[in-house]
Amino acid sequence: MIALKVLTAILLALFSLSFCTTVHFQSESISLGSLSARDSIVLLSSFESSHNFNDDDVDDCIRPAMHKINPKLRFVPAKKFRENLYPYFTPRTTSCDLEGYKSVLDTVAVSQRIDSLGVRYVIILTKGGTDTDWQGGIMCAGGFGAGGCFGLSWWDRKSELGFAIWDLRAKSHAGNVQSEDKGTGIMPAFLLPIPLYVPATKSAVCNELGTRLAKLLSGQE
Amino acid sequence: MKPGIKSGSHWALLIILVLFVAGCSFEHILKFDTRLPLSPAVEQIPLHIGVYYSPEFVEYTKKAELIGCGPNGRKDRWDIFYIFPVGTTSRDLFDQIVTSMFTTVTRTSKPSQSLNSASSIVGLLEPRIESFDWDTVCSDKYLSNGKFIAKVRYVINLYDSLDGHLVASMHTEGQHTEKPRLCFLDCKDSFGAAEAIQDAMAKFMIDFYEQSEVKRWLLARVSGNHQ
Numbered sequence: 230m231i232a233l234k235v236l237t238a239i240l241l242a243l244f245s246l247s248f249c250t251t252v253h254f255q256s257e258s259i260s261l262g263s264l265s266a267r268d269s270i271v272l273l274s275s276f277e278s279s280h281n282f283n284d285d286d287v288d289d290c291i292r293p294a295m296h297k298i299n300p301k302l303r304f305v306p307a308k309k310f311r312e313n314l315y316p317y318f319t320p321r322t323t324s325c326d327l328e329g330y331k332s333v334l335d336t337v338a339v340s341q342r343i344d345s346l347g348v349r350y351v352i353i354l355t356k357g358g359t360d361t362d363w364q365g366g367i368m369c370a371g372g373f374g375a376g377g378c379f380g381l382s383w384w385d386r387k388s389e390l391g392f393a394i395w396d397l398r399a400k401s402h403a404g405n406v407q408s409e410d411k412g413t414g415i416m417p418a419f420l421l422p423i424p425l426y427v428p429a430t431k432s433a434v435c436n437e438l439g440t441r442l443a444k445l446l447s448g449q450e
Numbered sequence: 451m452k453p454g455i456k457s458g459s460h461w462a463l464l465i466i467l468v469l470f471v472a473g474c475s476f477e478h479i480l481k482f483d484t485r486l487p488l489s490p491a492v493e494q495i496p497l498h499i500g501v502y503y504s505p506e507f508v509e510y511t512k513k514a515e516l517i518g519c520g521p522n523g524r525k526d527r528w529d530i531f532y533i534f535p536v537g538t539t540s541r542d543l544f545d546q547i548v549t550s551m552f553t554t555v556t557r558t559s560k561p562s563q564s565l566n567s568a569s570s571i572v573g574l575l576e577p578r579i580e581s582f583d584w585d586t587v588c589s590d591k592y593l594s595n596g597k598f599i600a601k602v603r604y605v606i607n608l609y610d611s612l613d614g615h616l617v618a619s620m621h622t623e624g625q626h627t628e629k630p631r632l633c634f635l636d637c638k639d640s641f642g643a644a645e646a647i648q649d650a651m652a653k654f655m656i657d658f659y660e661q662s663e664v665k666r667w668l669l670a671r672v673s674g675n676h677q
Contacts, residue, residue, distance in 0.1 A: 280587075280597065280627050315490050316547075316652035321625070338491040 252410045252437040259404035261350070261445055262396065268349035269303040270295075270446065271310045275354050276320040282357040284308065290390070290431075291352075294439025299447040305346050313342045323353065325393075327402050334400050349398050352442065355405065356391040359431050367418040377420035387411045388430035390438055406441060408434045475529040477513075482640035484543040484647045490550040492655060497671055498554040500571040500611070502561045503541050504578070510537035512582045519588035519596035534643050536582045536602065540651075544577055547651050551658070561609075572671045573617065574609040580621075584643060586630070598628045600642035602650050608664060618663040624650025 274287045282290075284307035295302055311318055317333045324330045333339055367380035391407035412428025444450040516530040549555050556571060580603040586596045603623040610617050626645035658664055 283627075283629075312487050313491065315486055315488070315648070316655040317491060319649055319652045321649050322652050322656055336491070336493070338493055342491050 252408055252433050254406070254408045254437055254441055256406045256441065256445070257404060259394070259406070259445055260401075261394070261403050261448075262399065263448055264302075264349060264446060266301075267303075267347045269305045269347045270350045270352060271305050271307060271348050273307050273310070273318075273323065273351060273353045274320065274357075275323065275325075278354050278357045281359075282354055284311075287354050290435035291392075291439035291442060294436045295443035295446075298440055298443035298449075302443060302446060303347070305348055310346065310348065310351075313346060314339060318351075330395055330397075330402075331400050334397060343397055349396065350403065350446065351395045351397060352392050353395065354390070355393045356389060356407070359386060359388040361386045367416070367422050369418075378418040378422050379420075380418050382416045382418070382422070384414045384416075385411065386414060386428050386430045388434045390434050392438065392442070394442075406438060406445075408437045408441075410434045410437075475531060477531045477533065479533040480535065480640060480643070482539060482638055482644050484539040484640075484644045485546050486543070486648070490547055490655060492550055494553050495551060495668060495672065496553045497572050497668075498556065498570045499548065499552040500556050500558045500569075500574040501544070501548055502558050502574055502576045503537075503544075504576070506537075507578055508537045508541055510540075510579045510582070511535050512584065514584040517586035517588075517596070519586065519594040521594060523588040523590040523594045525586065525588055532584070532641065534582065534584060534640070536579060536643070536647070539640075539644065540577065540579065540602075540604070540647055543647055543651050547655055548575060551655065569611065571611050572674075573611055573667070576607045576609070578605050578607070579603070580605055582643075584641065587627075596630055598630060598641045599625070600628075600640075600646035601625045602643070602646045604650055604654070606654055608667070610667065617667045618661050620654060620657060620661060620664075622650045622654040622657065624648065624653065 272284070272287045272292060274282050274284050288304075288307065292304060316322055317336075317339055324333055334343070362385045363382060364384065365380065365382040367378050367382050369378040370376060387409065389407070389409040391405060393405050394403040395401075396403045410428075410430040410433045412430045412433075414424060414427045416422050416424040441450065512534045513531050514534065516528045516532060518526040518528050520526045545555075545557070554570075558571075558574070561574060561576065581601070582603075583599075583601045585599055587599050588594045588596045601623065602625075603621070606620045606622065608617040608620070609615065624646040626642040626649055628642035628645070631639060631641075
Protein backbone atom coordinates (compact mmCIF):
# COMPACT_ATOMS: atom_id res chain seq x y z
CA MET A 230 0.00 0.00 0.00
CA ILE A 231 2.83 2.38 0.90
CA ALA A 232 4.69 1.43 -2.28
CA LEU A 233 1.60 2.25 -4.33
CA LYS A 234 1.31 5.66 -2.64
CA VAL A 235 5.01 6.40 -3.29
CA LEU A 236 4.66 5.36 -6.93
CA THR A 237 1.56 7.51 -7.34
CA ALA A 238 3.39 10.47 -5.79
CA ILE A 239 6.35 10.00 -8.17
CA LEU A 240 4.02 9.75 -11.14
CA LEU A 241 2.12 12.87 -10.10
CA ALA A 242 5.39 14.77 -9.63
CA LEU A 243 6.66 13.72 -13.06
CA PHE A 244 3.27 14.40 -14.59
CA SER A 245 3.17 17.94 -13.20
CA LEU A 246 6.77 18.53 -14.28
CA SER A 247 5.95 17.57 -17.81
CA PHE A 248 3.29 20.26 -17.98
CA CYS A 249 5.81 22.90 -16.90
CA THR A 250 7.23 23.22 -20.39
CA THR A 251 7.35 26.61 -22.03
CA VAL A 252 8.04 27.54 -25.59
CA HIS A 253 11.02 29.87 -26.05
CA PHE A 254 10.91 32.26 -28.96
CA GLN A 255 13.72 34.39 -30.35
CA SER A 256 13.80 36.85 -33.19
CA GLU A 257 16.60 38.98 -34.55
CA SER A 258 16.77 42.05 -36.76
CA ILE A 259 13.24 41.79 -38.08
CA SER A 260 12.35 44.59 -40.47
CA LEU A 261 9.26 43.81 -42.46
CA GLY A 262 7.48 46.17 -44.79
CA SER A 263 3.70 46.27 -44.87
CA LEU A 264 2.06 43.67 -47.08
CA SER A 265 -0.26 44.86 -49.83
CA ALA A 266 -3.36 42.86 -50.82
CA ARG A 267 -1.43 41.41 -53.78
CA ASP A 268 1.65 40.31 -51.81
CA SER A 269 2.11 36.61 -51.15
CA ILE A 270 4.30 34.49 -48.93
CA VAL A 271 6.11 31.25 -49.72
CA LEU A 272 7.09 28.71 -47.08
CA LEU A 273 10.08 26.54 -47.98
CA SER A 274 12.23 23.86 -46.44
CA SER A 275 15.98 23.82 -47.00
CA PHE A 276 18.18 21.14 -48.54
CA GLU A 277 19.96 20.50 -45.21
CA SER A 278 16.67 19.98 -43.35
CA SER A 279 14.77 18.22 -46.12
CA HIS A 280 15.55 14.76 -44.66
CA ASN A 281 13.29 15.52 -41.70
CA PHE A 282 11.26 18.50 -42.85
CA ASN A 283 10.21 18.86 -46.47
CA ASP A 284 8.11 21.66 -48.01
CA ASP A 285 4.83 19.98 -47.04
CA ASP A 286 6.01 19.54 -43.45
CA VAL A 287 6.92 23.24 -43.23
CA ASP A 288 3.51 24.17 -44.63
CA ASP A 289 1.69 21.85 -42.19
CA CYS A 290 3.81 23.23 -39.36
CA ILE A 291 3.32 27.00 -39.52
CA ARG A 292 0.64 27.90 -42.07
CA PRO A 293 -2.41 26.89 -39.95
CA ALA A 294 -1.29 29.15 -37.08
CA MET A 295 -0.47 31.99 -39.49
CA HIS A 296 -3.89 31.69 -41.12
CA LYS A 297 -5.57 31.67 -37.72
CA ILE A 298 -3.92 34.97 -36.74
CA ASN A 299 -4.47 36.65 -40.10
CA PRO A 300 -6.78 34.85 -42.57
CA LYS A 301 -5.99 37.52 -45.19
CA LEU A 302 -2.38 36.36 -45.59
CA ARG A 303 -1.84 34.97 -49.09
CA PHE A 304 0.37 31.96 -49.71
CA VAL A 305 1.86 30.60 -52.91
CA PRO A 306 2.41 26.80 -52.66
CA ALA A 307 6.09 25.84 -52.47
CA LYS A 308 5.71 23.44 -55.41
CA LYS A 309 4.30 26.17 -57.67
CA PHE A 310 7.02 28.61 -56.61
CA ARG A 311 9.83 26.13 -57.21
CA GLU A 312 8.37 25.09 -60.60
CA ASN A 313 8.18 28.72 -61.71
CA LEU A 314 11.70 29.60 -60.60
CA TYR A 315 13.56 26.47 -61.78
CA PRO A 316 16.61 26.13 -61.89
CA TYR A 317 16.78 28.64 -59.01
CA PHE A 318 15.05 27.99 -55.65
CA THR A 319 15.23 24.19 -55.86
CA PRO A 320 16.13 22.77 -52.41
CA ARG A 321 19.81 22.71 -53.41
CA THR A 322 20.07 25.86 -55.50
CA THR A 323 18.27 28.21 -53.09
CA SER A 324 20.73 30.88 -51.98
CA CYS A 325 21.50 31.20 -48.31
CA ASP A 326 23.27 34.57 -48.35
CA LEU A 327 22.34 38.08 -49.38
CA GLU A 328 24.79 38.18 -52.28
CA GLY A 329 23.30 35.00 -53.74
CA TYR A 330 19.74 36.34 -53.44
CA LYS A 331 20.67 39.65 -55.07
CA SER A 332 22.38 37.90 -57.96
CA VAL A 333 19.39 35.60 -58.58
CA LEU A 334 16.83 38.40 -58.21
CA ASP A 335 18.74 40.55 -60.72
CA THR A 336 18.06 37.91 -63.40
CA VAL A 337 15.29 39.31 -65.62
CA ALA A 338 13.48 35.97 -66.08
CA VAL A 339 13.47 35.39 -62.32
CA SER A 340 12.20 38.82 -61.34
CA GLN A 341 9.43 38.61 -63.98
CA ARG A 342 8.20 35.28 -62.64
CA ILE A 343 8.34 36.47 -59.03
CA ASP A 344 6.33 39.56 -60.01
CA SER A 345 3.72 37.46 -61.78
CA LEU A 346 3.37 35.22 -58.73
CA GLY A 347 3.19 38.27 -56.44
CA VAL A 348 5.65 36.78 -53.96
CA ARG A 349 7.00 39.30 -51.46
CA TYR A 350 8.45 37.15 -48.68
CA VAL A 351 10.18 33.78 -48.71
CA ILE A 352 10.20 32.14 -45.29
CA ILE A 353 12.75 29.36 -45.37
CA LEU A 354 13.62 26.76 -42.78
CA THR A 355 17.15 27.18 -41.44
CA LYS A 356 17.12 24.52 -38.76
CA GLY A 357 14.63 21.96 -37.66
CA GLY A 358 14.52 18.80 -35.66
CA THR A 359 13.30 16.89 -32.65
CA ASP A 360 15.61 14.98 -30.29
CA THR A 361 14.33 12.36 -27.87
CA ASP A 362 16.31 10.95 -24.96
CA TRP A 363 14.84 7.88 -23.25
CA GLN A 364 15.46 7.16 -19.57
CA GLY A 365 14.27 4.63 -16.97
CA GLY A 366 13.35 1.13 -17.94
CA ILE A 367 10.54 -1.29 -18.48
CA MET A 368 11.00 -5.02 -18.17
CA CYS A 369 8.68 -7.48 -19.81
CA ALA A 370 8.48 -11.18 -19.04
CA GLY A 371 6.21 -14.03 -19.98
CA GLY A 372 5.68 -17.57 -18.79
CA PHE A 373 3.16 -20.38 -18.94
CA GLY A 374 -0.07 -18.64 -19.76
CA ALA A 375 0.84 -15.28 -18.25
CA GLY A 376 3.08 -12.34 -18.88
CA GLY A 377 3.43 -8.63 -18.42
CA CYS A 378 5.64 -5.57 -18.19
CA PHE A 379 6.70 -3.57 -15.14
CA GLY A 380 8.69 -0.40 -14.76
CA LEU A 381 8.72 3.25 -15.61
CA SER A 382 10.16 5.03 -18.62
CA TRP A 383 10.29 8.70 -19.39
CA TRP A 384 11.72 10.63 -22.25
CA ASP A 385 12.95 14.16 -22.72
CA ARG A 386 11.94 15.61 -26.03
CA LYS A 387 13.32 18.82 -27.49
CA SER A 388 12.05 20.42 -30.69
CA GLU A 389 13.78 23.33 -32.32
CA LEU A 390 12.90 25.22 -35.48
CA GLY A 391 14.36 28.31 -37.11
CA PHE A 392 13.36 30.31 -40.17
CA ALA A 393 14.97 33.05 -42.21
CA ILE A 394 12.76 35.67 -43.84
CA TRP A 395 13.81 37.11 -47.20
CA ASP A 396 12.17 40.14 -48.73
CA LEU A 397 12.25 39.54 -52.48
CA ARG A 398 11.03 43.03 -53.36
CA ALA A 399 13.59 44.85 -51.20
CA LYS A 400 16.20 42.19 -52.09
CA SER A 401 17.10 41.97 -48.42
CA HIS A 402 17.28 39.59 -45.49
CA ALA A 403 14.38 40.69 -43.31
CA GLY A 404 15.43 38.66 -40.24
CA ASN A 405 15.42 35.33 -38.44
CA VAL A 406 13.02 33.70 -36.02
CA GLN A 407 13.51 30.59 -33.97
CA SER A 408 11.73 28.71 -31.27
CA GLU A 409 12.31 25.69 -29.06
CA ASP A 410 10.29 23.61 -26.64
CA LYS A 411 11.21 20.86 -24.22
CA GLY A 412 8.96 18.34 -22.56
CA THR A 413 9.03 15.05 -20.69
CA GLY A 414 6.86 12.10 -21.56
CA ILE A 415 5.97 9.36 -19.08
CA MET A 416 5.16 5.74 -19.66
CA PRO A 417 4.54 3.49 -16.66
CA ALA A 418 4.06 -0.21 -17.18
CA PHE A 419 1.70 -2.28 -15.02
CA LEU A 420 1.23 -5.37 -17.13
CA LEU A 421 0.98 -3.20 -20.24
CA PRO A 422 3.13 -0.11 -21.00
CA ILE A 423 0.75 2.83 -21.35
CA PRO A 424 2.04 6.33 -22.18
CA LEU A 425 0.45 8.78 -19.71
CA TYR A 426 1.71 11.91 -21.36
CA VAL A 427 3.35 12.52 -24.71
CA PRO A 428 4.83 16.02 -24.99
CA ALA A 429 3.76 17.71 -28.21
CA THR A 430 6.89 19.86 -28.45
CA LYS A 431 6.94 20.02 -32.24
CA SER A 432 3.38 21.26 -32.59
CA ALA A 433 3.97 23.78 -29.79
CA VAL A 434 7.01 25.18 -31.63
CA CYS A 435 5.14 25.22 -34.95
CA ASN A 436 2.20 27.01 -33.39
CA GLU A 437 4.41 29.59 -31.67
CA LEU A 438 6.42 30.33 -34.81
CA GLY A 439 3.32 30.52 -37.01
CA THR A 440 1.62 32.91 -34.59
CA ARG A 441 4.67 35.18 -34.25
CA LEU A 442 5.39 35.22 -37.97
CA ALA A 443 1.78 36.10 -38.80
CA LYS A 444 1.85 38.93 -36.25
CA LEU A 445 5.15 40.25 -37.62
CA LEU A 446 3.85 40.13 -41.19
CA SER A 447 0.57 41.78 -40.19
CA GLY A 448 2.29 44.59 -38.27
CA GLN A 449 0.88 43.39 -34.94
CA GLU A 450 4.34 43.11 -33.29
CA MET B 451 -13.88 0.84 -51.18
CA LYS B 452 -12.04 3.92 -49.99
CA PRO B 453 -12.31 6.91 -52.30
CA GLY B 454 -9.25 7.41 -54.49
CA ILE B 455 -8.13 3.78 -54.37
CA LYS B 456 -8.74 1.95 -57.62
CA SER B 457 -9.94 -1.64 -57.55
CA GLY B 458 -6.90 -2.55 -59.72
CA SER B 459 -4.63 -1.46 -56.87
CA HIS B 460 -6.28 -3.97 -54.53
CA TRP B 461 -5.62 -6.76 -57.00
CA ALA B 462 -2.05 -5.60 -57.51
CA LEU B 463 -1.53 -5.47 -53.75
CA LEU B 464 -3.01 -8.96 -53.36
CA ILE B 465 -0.83 -10.38 -56.15
CA ILE B 466 2.30 -8.83 -54.62
CA LEU B 467 1.33 -10.17 -51.19
CA VAL B 468 0.85 -13.68 -52.59
CA LEU B 469 4.19 -13.49 -54.44
CA PHE B 470 5.88 -12.19 -51.30
CA VAL B 471 4.46 -14.97 -49.12
CA ALA B 472 5.41 -17.53 -51.77
CA GLY B 473 8.98 -16.23 -51.67
CA CYS B 474 8.87 -14.90 -55.23
CA SER B 475 10.51 -11.69 -56.27
CA PHE B 476 8.64 -8.90 -58.02
CA GLU B 477 10.02 -6.53 -60.64
CA HIS B 478 8.42 -3.31 -61.76
CA ILE B 479 9.62 -0.90 -64.44
CA LEU B 480 8.87 2.60 -63.19
CA LYS B 481 7.28 5.12 -65.53
CA PHE B 482 7.79 8.71 -64.52
CA ASP B 483 8.19 12.09 -66.11
CA THR B 484 11.05 14.43 -65.26
CA ARG B 485 9.96 17.25 -67.57
CA LEU B 486 9.10 20.56 -65.99
CA PRO B 487 5.62 22.08 -66.25
CA LEU B 488 7.16 25.44 -67.21
CA SER B 489 10.19 26.46 -69.21
CA PRO B 490 13.15 27.22 -66.89
CA ALA B 491 13.63 30.84 -65.77
CA VAL B 492 16.82 31.53 -67.73
CA GLU B 493 17.75 33.84 -70.56
CA GLN B 494 18.42 32.21 -73.93
CA ILE B 495 21.87 32.44 -75.47
CA PRO B 496 21.65 33.26 -79.20
CA LEU B 497 23.56 30.21 -80.41
CA HIS B 498 22.83 27.02 -82.36
CA ILE B 499 23.82 24.03 -80.24
CA GLY B 500 23.87 20.34 -81.04
CA VAL B 501 23.03 17.65 -78.51
CA TYR B 502 24.25 14.09 -78.74
CA TYR B 503 22.94 11.24 -76.60
CA SER B 504 24.99 8.07 -76.83
CA PRO B 505 23.12 4.71 -76.83
CA GLU B 506 24.71 3.97 -73.41
CA PHE B 507 23.15 7.16 -72.07
CA VAL B 508 19.64 6.57 -73.42
CA GLU B 509 19.59 2.88 -72.47
CA TYR B 510 20.87 3.45 -68.92
CA THR B 511 18.56 1.78 -66.38
CA LYS B 512 19.09 0.82 -62.78
CA LYS B 513 17.50 -2.05 -60.89
CA ALA B 514 17.22 -1.43 -57.16
CA GLU B 515 15.61 -3.45 -54.39
CA LEU B 516 12.98 -2.04 -52.09
CA ILE B 517 14.25 -2.25 -48.51
CA GLY B 518 11.99 -2.13 -45.47
CA CYS B 519 12.99 -0.85 -42.03
CA GLY B 520 12.80 -3.22 -39.08
CA PRO B 521 13.37 -2.50 -35.36
CA ASN B 522 16.46 -0.43 -34.47
CA GLY B 523 17.15 0.42 -38.10
CA ARG B 524 17.39 -3.15 -39.32
CA LYS B 525 17.16 -3.35 -43.12
CA ASP B 526 14.74 -5.99 -44.41
CA ARG B 527 14.84 -7.17 -48.01
CA TRP B 528 11.41 -7.48 -49.58
CA ASP B 529 12.36 -9.08 -52.91
CA ILE B 530 10.60 -6.24 -54.69
CA PHE B 531 12.73 -4.62 -57.39
CA TYR B 532 12.20 -1.34 -59.17
CA ILE B 533 13.77 -0.57 -62.54
CA PHE B 534 14.53 3.12 -63.00
CA PRO B 535 14.69 4.33 -66.65
CA VAL B 536 17.34 6.93 -65.82
CA GLY B 537 18.58 7.42 -69.41
CA THR B 538 15.30 8.21 -71.16
CA THR B 539 14.00 10.39 -68.33
CA SER B 540 17.31 12.31 -68.18
CA ARG B 541 17.18 12.80 -71.96
CA ASP B 542 13.63 14.21 -71.79
CA LEU B 543 14.62 16.78 -69.17
CA PHE B 544 17.95 17.62 -70.82
CA ASP B 545 16.11 18.30 -74.12
CA GLN B 546 13.83 20.72 -72.30
CA ILE B 547 16.53 22.59 -70.40
CA VAL B 548 18.92 22.92 -73.38
CA THR B 549 16.03 24.31 -75.47
CA SER B 550 15.49 26.94 -72.79
CA MET B 551 19.22 27.81 -72.66
CA PHE B 552 19.88 28.26 -76.40
CA THR B 553 17.83 29.78 -79.23
CA THR B 554 18.35 26.81 -81.58
CA VAL B 555 19.00 23.22 -80.56
CA THR B 556 19.48 20.25 -82.89
CA ARG B 557 19.66 16.68 -81.74
CA THR B 558 22.36 14.81 -83.64
CA SER B 559 22.53 11.07 -84.17
CA LYS B 560 26.32 11.03 -84.42
CA PRO B 561 28.75 13.22 -82.50
CA SER B 562 30.64 14.06 -85.71
CA GLN B 563 27.47 15.31 -87.42
CA SER B 564 27.45 18.56 -85.49
CA LEU B 565 31.20 19.00 -85.85
CA ASN B 566 30.79 19.33 -89.59
CA SER B 567 32.01 22.77 -90.72
CA ALA B 568 29.03 23.13 -93.09
CA SER B 569 26.63 23.04 -90.17
CA SER B 570 25.62 26.21 -88.31
CA ILE B 571 25.98 24.36 -85.01
CA VAL B 572 28.65 26.11 -82.94
CA GLY B 573 29.01 23.58 -80.15
CA LEU B 574 27.96 20.14 -79.04
CA LEU B 575 26.69 19.06 -75.63
CA GLU B 576 27.00 15.41 -74.66
CA PRO B 577 25.64 14.26 -71.28
CA ARG B 578 26.84 11.01 -69.71
CA ILE B 579 25.51 9.25 -66.63
CA GLU B 580 28.27 8.47 -64.16
CA SER B 581 26.10 6.76 -61.54
CA PHE B 582 22.62 6.40 -60.16
CA ASP B 583 21.88 5.01 -56.70
CA TRP B 584 18.62 4.44 -54.91
CA ASP B 585 18.40 3.17 -51.36
CA THR B 586 16.39 3.24 -48.14
CA VAL B 587 17.81 5.01 -45.11
CA CYS B 588 16.42 3.63 -41.83
CA SER B 589 16.45 5.60 -38.58
CA ASP B 590 18.13 3.80 -35.64
CA LYS B 591 15.12 4.12 -33.30
CA TYR B 592 13.28 1.04 -32.09
CA LEU B 593 10.26 2.01 -34.16
CA SER B 594 12.44 2.74 -37.15
CA ASN B 595 11.13 4.69 -40.11
CA GLY B 596 12.71 4.84 -43.51
CA LYS B 597 13.24 7.31 -46.30
CA PHE B 598 14.13 6.77 -49.93
CA ILE B 599 17.25 8.49 -51.13
CA ALA B 600 18.04 8.87 -54.82
CA LYS B 601 21.42 10.11 -56.08
CA VAL B 602 22.50 10.72 -59.65
CA ARG B 603 25.80 11.94 -61.11
CA TYR B 604 26.41 13.20 -64.63
CA VAL B 605 29.30 14.52 -66.62
CA ILE B 606 28.32 16.91 -69.40
CA ASN B 607 30.88 17.62 -72.10
CA LEU B 608 30.86 20.70 -74.29
CA TYR B 609 32.75 20.41 -77.59
CA ASP B 610 33.55 23.20 -80.00
CA SER B 611 32.29 22.52 -83.50
CA LEU B 612 35.20 24.22 -85.31
CA ASP B 613 37.93 21.83 -84.28
CA GLY B 614 35.98 19.41 -82.11
CA HIS B 615 38.08 20.12 -79.01
CA LEU B 616 36.64 19.66 -75.54
CA VAL B 617 35.77 23.10 -74.15
CA ALA B 618 34.62 21.96 -70.71
CA SER B 619 33.70 18.81 -68.85
CA MET B 620 31.14 19.64 -66.19
CA HIS B 621 30.32 17.29 -63.32
CA THR B 622 26.96 17.62 -61.66
CA GLU B 623 25.06 15.57 -59.14
CA GLY B 624 21.56 15.52 -57.80
CA GLN B 625 19.99 14.10 -54.68
CA HIS B 626 16.53 13.77 -53.24
CA THR B 627 15.07 12.25 -50.08
CA GLU B 628 11.47 11.15 -50.02
CA LYS B 629 9.11 9.62 -47.51
CA PRO B 630 8.02 6.11 -48.57
CA ARG B 631 4.68 5.63 -50.26
CA LEU B 632 3.06 2.49 -51.53
CA CYS B 633 2.83 2.51 -55.27
CA PHE B 634 2.00 -0.35 -57.60
CA LEU B 635 1.10 -1.19 -61.18
CA ASP B 636 -0.37 2.08 -62.49
CA CYS B 637 2.07 4.10 -60.43
CA LYS B 638 3.71 7.24 -61.84
CA ASP B 639 5.87 7.76 -58.76
CA SER B 640 9.64 7.92 -59.18
CA PHE B 641 10.41 7.48 -55.44
CA GLY B 642 12.65 10.53 -55.53
CA ALA B 643 14.49 9.70 -58.79
CA ALA B 644 12.78 12.40 -60.89
CA GLU B 645 13.54 15.05 -58.27
CA ALA B 646 17.19 13.94 -58.04
CA ILE B 647 17.51 14.21 -61.85
CA GLN B 648 15.87 17.66 -61.79
CA ASP B 649 18.19 18.69 -58.94
CA ALA B 650 21.29 17.69 -60.92
CA MET B 651 20.10 19.50 -64.04
CA ALA B 652 19.30 22.66 -62.05
CA LYS B 653 22.86 22.62 -60.68
CA PHE B 654 24.20 22.14 -64.21
CA MET B 655 22.20 25.07 -65.60
CA ILE B 656 23.42 27.46 -62.90
CA ASP B 657 27.03 26.24 -62.96
CA PHE B 658 27.17 26.30 -66.78
CA TYR B 659 27.16 30.09 -66.89
CA GLU B 660 29.72 30.27 -64.06
CA GLN B 661 32.43 28.04 -65.60
CA SER B 662 35.33 30.21 -66.75
CA GLU B 663 36.08 28.06 -69.84
CA VAL B 664 32.41 28.13 -70.84
CA LYS B 665 32.16 31.89 -70.25
CA ARG B 666 35.16 32.53 -72.51
CA TRP B 667 33.83 30.17 -75.18
CA LEU B 668 30.31 31.68 -75.08
CA LEU B 669 31.72 35.21 -75.33
CA ALA B 670 33.82 34.30 -78.36
CA ARG B 671 31.01 32.40 -80.07
CA VAL B 672 28.26 34.95 -79.40
CA SER B 673 30.43 37.88 -80.55
CA GLY B 674 31.52 35.78 -83.58
CA ASN B 675 27.88 35.23 -84.48
CA HIS B 676 27.14 38.95 -84.39
CA GLN B 677 30.03 39.84 -86.74
